[in-house]
Amino acid sequence: MIRTEFPEALYLLILIPFFFIIHYIYIKKKKARLNNLVDKELIKTIAPEISYGKLWTKFTLLNLAYAFIVIAISNPQIGTAIEKSERNGTDLMVCLDISNSMLAEDIKPNRISRAKQSLNNLINQLNNDRIGIIIFAGSAYVQLPITNDYSAAKTFIDVIDPSMISNQGTAIGEALEIANESFGEKNKNKSKSIILISDGEDNEEEAVSIAKK
Template identity: 45%
Template sequence: MLRFAHTEYLWGLLLIPAFILLFIVVSRWKTKAVKSLGDRGVVNQMIPDVSFSRPWLKFILFTIAFGLLVIGAADPQLGSRMEEEKRKSADLMILLDVSNSMLSQDLAPNRLESAKRALAQLIDNLHGDRIGLIVFAGDAYVQMPVTTDYSAAKLFLNTINTNMVPTQGTAIGAAIDLGIKSFDFKNGTGKAMIIITDGENHEDDAVAAAKDAADKDVSVHVIGVGSPGGAPIPIYQNGKQVGFHTDSAGHTIMSKLDENMGKEIAAAGNGAYVRATNANSGLGIVMSQIDKIQRKTVDTKSFKDFEDRFQFLLAIAFLLLVIEFFISNRKSQRLSNLKLFEVKKI
């Protein structure tokens, strides 16, 4: 298993395209400057020792060395010892509302982004529990089935936006039903759902769906995002806000948190209801309730010891820089004197 101790250093690789662009610009400028002096053949005779290919070789060596230095600074590590261990595991399904109302800004920067940040922190604190993601608006879709691959979970989480579900609305019941279908009830682990929504359910009977989940020993918890007073729903075009949604009379639509709906769903699902704020996402309270569910002990394998491998990359980078340093921009006189391809006149 490969990992990097300092992944933030890998951002330095973004400098390589800038180096390439700068080198190409400078090379073209030099070529134009040489052409402005006159005929290329005459100019080459005036500066016979100048090589036009060696700067490219030097640049390639420098670029490769720089890339290796950056990767080496990030400290790549390889897992050297795998160990089996027993962990208590539960299955957790996140149901995230991605309807347009989740763009309202009564939570900073908006309801959806606030929820995604809280979920990212939750994933960072998971140890052994499996997690899945379902997104819903007018319809519900499995974004990621239950897994212990937390890195993948965060990648999927980052891609979530309000354009993922073409049908607008808030079908909480459909999302709960899909969550039940996504669980493996044969593995014997405790199961729970966390619904993150503003509670404006207009599509189905979410309370009945939550009761059905509870009957299958799946607890349903609800985190309400937004404010009872409500906030307008912004409209974006090309990434810029251009106004707010209005009704047929031209009045600005206010999206209000429906706490009664959230409480009813949680009560029917034998779960907890928490209202999220800018200071508290509510996930901590919900997870304290989920920690009480039955967990199954499972055998897992993980790497325990990691060995640094940056030394090899730095050594190769240093060697390339030394070679680059000793390569002259001038032609080799010995090679030039060989004239291997010169045709002799008889």
């Protein structure tokens, strides 16, 4: 990328066409005066050194020098400009079903292990985002409050096990409600998302209404 430190200096290049016009008028008038005073053939005899072609060549070289000086004043720079930009990031709350049905091995090694692997892969892709974890079965509670400590998040994910909640069920509605409350009132304009991982169906109609919030 080419940029100039003083781009306004380049406006001086606009003067070059005017220089040529003025020089053309000057040469034309000079030739007219000589032709009025002395015969053309006589001029060639007594002043063969007069060459309008040389005058134009000299004038063109002077204008090129002028153009290079103007460009030098503008201080052209070649390179890549590095600009810092702040990414606001997203607040993510993960609602993970840890009911006994998640131990099914129809997905190897089993459903909950595969879900935990996917969450770890997700964390590897986060950048300036925050993540929290809600686990649920027959009831729901916060396993990890929302944080940007990705190492801690992975540690909490690794220890998740269905034995953490004894009462069985699929309390999706309760999990979504807790997740929604976990975002808090701060940073209302920040992007927020809830990721639901479950293999069951929720019989509570409130789950749909909570998800729409």
